[in-house]
Amino acid sequence: MEDNNAAAEGLSDDFLIVAGRSFSSRLIIGTGKYETYAQNAEAARAAGAEMVTVALRRVNLSNHDEDRLTDHVSPQDYTYLPNTAGCFTAEDAVRTLKLAREAGGWDLVKLEVLADQKTLYPDMQETLKAAEALISDGFEVMVYCSDDPVYARRLEEAGCCGIMPLGSLIGSGLGIQNPVNIRLIVEQSRVPVIVDAGVGTASDAAIAMELGCDGVLMNTAIAEAQDPIMMAKAMKNAVIAGRQAYLAGRMGKKRYADPSSPLAGLI
Amino acid sequence: MEDNNAAAEGLSDDFLIVAGRSFSSRLIIGTGKYETYAQNAEAARAAGAEMVTVALRRVNLSNHDEDRLTDHVSPQDYTYLPNTAGCFTAEDAVRTLKLAREAGGWDLVKLEVLADQKTLYPDMQETLKAAEALISDGFEVMVYCSDDPVYARRLEEAGCCGIMPLGSLIGSGLGIQNPVNIRLIVEQSRVPVIVDAGVGTASDAAIAMELGCDGVLMNTAIAEAQDPIMMAKAMKNAVIAGRQAYLAGRMGKKRYADPSSPLAGLI
Amino acid sequence: MEDNNAAAEGLSDDFLIVAGRSFSSRLIIGTGKYETYAQNAEAARAAGAEMVTVALRRVNLSNHDEDRLTDHVSPQDYTYLPNTAGCFTAEDAVRTLKLAREAGGWDLVKLEVLADQKTLYPDMQETLKAAEALISDGFEVMVYCSDDPVYARRLEEAGCCGIMPLGSLIGSGLGIQNPVNIRLIVEQSRVPVIVDAGVGTASDAAIAMELGCDGVLMNTAIAEAQDPIMMAKAMKNAVIAGRQAYLAGRMGKKRYADPSSPLAGLI
């Protein structure tokens, strides 16, 4: 889908590279909260996404006719990023991702170990423990984490292939709460930094990219927009815009005015 | 240049209509501060702009070989919007635009009457006076103004075809200082509202559009970026992204978290 | 009430001087929206206010036993600042203040000419017209205005003795929307600048003073707090704190950390 993406916008040589895989889109989307998988698929196309996060759940034995994610958002078309949403211990997260690897055969995963239902804030102690266990078991771990730059460093040292700090609480739509910490993480990291959670509208995504992040992951901002397909397009363009602005290097801020028209030659 | 613009992004039926003219791009750029007119032209193309602001100055009689704006950014390709930058009285502004009409034959103009060199803040009294004089003389007036919603209303009542409130001081790059006033102006206006001045980076432009503005005008943000061409692309995409986000209708903000993966079927 | 005020806080030589009158308190409060005049009076004492704004309304002929403002917040104890709230033309405002002068004998007044009921935004054209009329009639005019620095300058040139730009819409509690404009007004003014309207909580008042304002006027923030008396105390202290911080000169902002304990002599 290159022509839908950065490449088409004149960034043909600007790729997001995660664990040796190369992506022309820097926007990763979740597959939850959509009215239907069909809408989900349309949003994924509109977003120009190449990676999607997916959850692992029990097969519903009482209903075989249930609509299947894989029939709409095919693993042939999108890189599946199995997540561990709903896991509150390292043990649960590791068990879940081992099942995911068996189910899909992929070792690139998104780890998240949450502390409580109310905030879904990451439990950084358990997260680091799980990351170490998974990496030693051969997984490529992209990790949802707080914006604590020290823990971000530890996770990178542990071998994580992607650092995914929250912008704000999952599903809150409050944007990037702490740009200073995100900037610190970007400055120190040698693996991709992808803001995960908190983005509410297009400008939030642009701000994340302008801070120098390598990508943005979102779900609610698109799925709960009044028009999810239109918002998916908005997010695609916002991520590209923010990336380009970061690469372009913004003008300085001034306390007073500075005219754009020449002062010479006035009548 | 439709395929470079909103149309190509699935907004084929979303046009900016000013004084009966229809534009697929909602990004208007200035033509000042560029290193060369050639760079200026390349930026205009990259921005997908269809309208550019231009200034009127004395012909340099001592040097006829001077590079000419019109040779690079041709009025055949772009709608020229003659401005009155540098005018500090209604009289000067009217005189300048009458000369512009004679020089180019266009009656669609951008009026700005400034109060002082330090802030370049609009002088609203003189601006309204000039707008009335120009409109009665047959001009189509797009008007640079403060974010005072009362004056914005007066200018619309006087017959202005575009209201252009400042985001922040000209050339300051401080973004949208007062989103509340911009929103009030958007809510009350029946002619296009275009944020003029203050945009510093892509997210600023997206924010302006998310507030419901019909377009954005900028010069310094592109011309003084370290890579003006790349920033022009960023701004093009940011304006489209902000427009799409506004049309899509953003998610609500929440104080706490809201999971994106189902709670049912956890192992 | 000196000991309740700045004087007691070590600012004994720091007075707000308006039209030749000297005040030790820089907090002016309105007298509307309180449950009772008794509560109003208690709040005024708690705020350490020396000036209060008051409105002029028809005497209720059908009920003479109505509680009277003057019986609780006496003009002997507080400088009354008659306002023109509810006036939408210069003519109404001038008529109202002439009646106020006859009723109270005071010529120090607070002028406000509003544009519409929904925003209560000042109508700057009518405001300037009314200010000129009142000043030529011998009034000392403190004027509610937008944060347009050009109009603020015109009002000062017209002879106003106090410039009172809005922080945000009256009664909105949205704080200081445009600190850049407030700063510009402070930098250019030689008469006191007093933020009027928009303050919602203590930090808003402190921010106004830290910008260099000479005072703050508020009503709703105190009257509609769950505990108006406690909020009155908060505002008194916030205005003093902000003033002191402005006089003290704040530290610079840094992008990175800077230790407060010596690095030498570590064990």
Place this chain on the structure above:
Amino acid sequence: MEDNNAAAEGLSDDFLIVAGRSFSSRLIIGTGKYETYAQNAEAARAAGAEMVTVALRRVNLSNHDEDRLTDHVSPQDYTYLPNTAGCFTAEDAVRTLKLAREAGGWDLVKLEVLADQKTLYPDMQETLKAAEALISDGFEVMVYCSDDPVYARRLEEAGCCGIMPLGSLIGSGLGIQNPVNIRLIVEQSRVPVIVDAGVGTASDAAIAMELGCDGVLMNTAIAEAQDPIMMAKAMKNAVIAGRQAYLAGRMGKKRYADPSSPLAGLI
């Protein structure tokens, strides 16, 4: 010094209680970066502080006449809070505080274990380890920490008597970067929450208190102000103002205006 403090402001029954000790001042100040200990002492008095943080360093054997902190800011007048600034491991921090206890005989301490010199960001793993060791050794531990609400909970569960999340990086003066996390920590904590680090000016301190924090600790904001004594007064009043505003319960925010003067009885 009751009459300098909250008590005098009508909060006579509002005390900060830490580890069973009761304080009428909610402002804790550091003792670093001052020009002289004499200035430091004057600032402490002006701030109305009752607690000060102090560092432990090697005695300078080559110069016995060096000015002594204890001669100016006496442990008789102020509760000393020995800190571990400069410690980058749990082991160093524990060793330092054991020496501090021997030197002063106090077991109420401020623990901080930092991750690196550039950000002085807390190392939460080492911090928790040190807290557990100190508490089991009988210390009362107030702990400098990130604004991670999960770790804040762990530290409280470990027995810390005060949670001290950073507002922003030590010495940066960037204020409260993440009010959402500070609010989450305040909501969940049953021990005092004291914002430590990041406050740059009075309004920052007021904002911290308005979020519901029990106190504020600062050093650079006072010591590096152009007039430290004046800023100390400002901070004293700002903390009281923010506390009172929190207790008073602020007005709601409104999108539009709401008049403060009655609409009835207009002439």
Place this chain on the structure above:
Amino acid sequence: MQIHINGEKHIVDRGTTLAALVETLGSDPRGIAIERNLEIVPKSEHGTTILEDGDQLEVVQFVGGG
């Protein structure tokens, strides 16, 4: 004869002074201001001002306001 006070009709005897009216209205003359047919009547002239048929009076005072 009939006059209007604050927009309401009132019947008063011919020859009534403004001062007398204010008294009958029972309102404290201190702190009020009176406008008669859009002209302010200073307190000093209340005693000598004779009301006339059809007079339009505005009687105002200070109330709480922001």
Place this chain on the structure above:
Amino acid sequence: MQIHINGEKHIVDRGTTLAALVETLGSDPRGIAIERNLEIVPKSEHGTTILEDGDQLEVVQFVGGG
């Protein structure tokens, strides 16, 4: 004999293989993963894995999630 699948009781014949069970469950073997008594059973072993009385099975697949 009785086993548990995703927490629910099921009766199956002795000697039933995991592959056979998956078939009777009518669920597409592709894209699912099976855990038997907390041990993952690779797809390659479904055919040779004989269920035993009291087995605890988890049968999972991918669903939409953020």
Place this chain on the structure above:
Amino acid sequence: MQIHINGEKHIVDRGTTLAALVETLGSDPRGIAIERNLEIVPKSEHGTTILEDGDQLEVVQFVGGG
């Protein structure tokens, strides 16, 4: 005779037309506008407009501006 163009003194022969002047100035008549003694002279009248001693001319064109 002497005239001013864009604030500078110039000597021109009597009877010179505006069109002739523009040509001698070597500036492209398209895209310029001329003001003579504060009155705009339309392009259509350049050929018939005879310059007079002391004329004040403003000759302007479009340049880059924001």
Place this chain on the structure above:
Amino acid sequence: MQIHINGEKHIVDRGTTLAALVETLGSDPRGIAIERNLEIVPKSEHGTTILEDGDQLEVVQFVGGG
């Protein structure tokens, strides 16, 4: 014999007590803490603690810090 105090070499007589050393150092015993070979020596034991060759001492006190 030789000992180290705060990282610097010092020569002291055999049999010197910690208390004596502190006195010779001229530093006020109140408000200082001493670590000897990584072990804190309580003030109460300064008088009875005999220094030995190669002792590593840390002598610390409170200073201003944030």
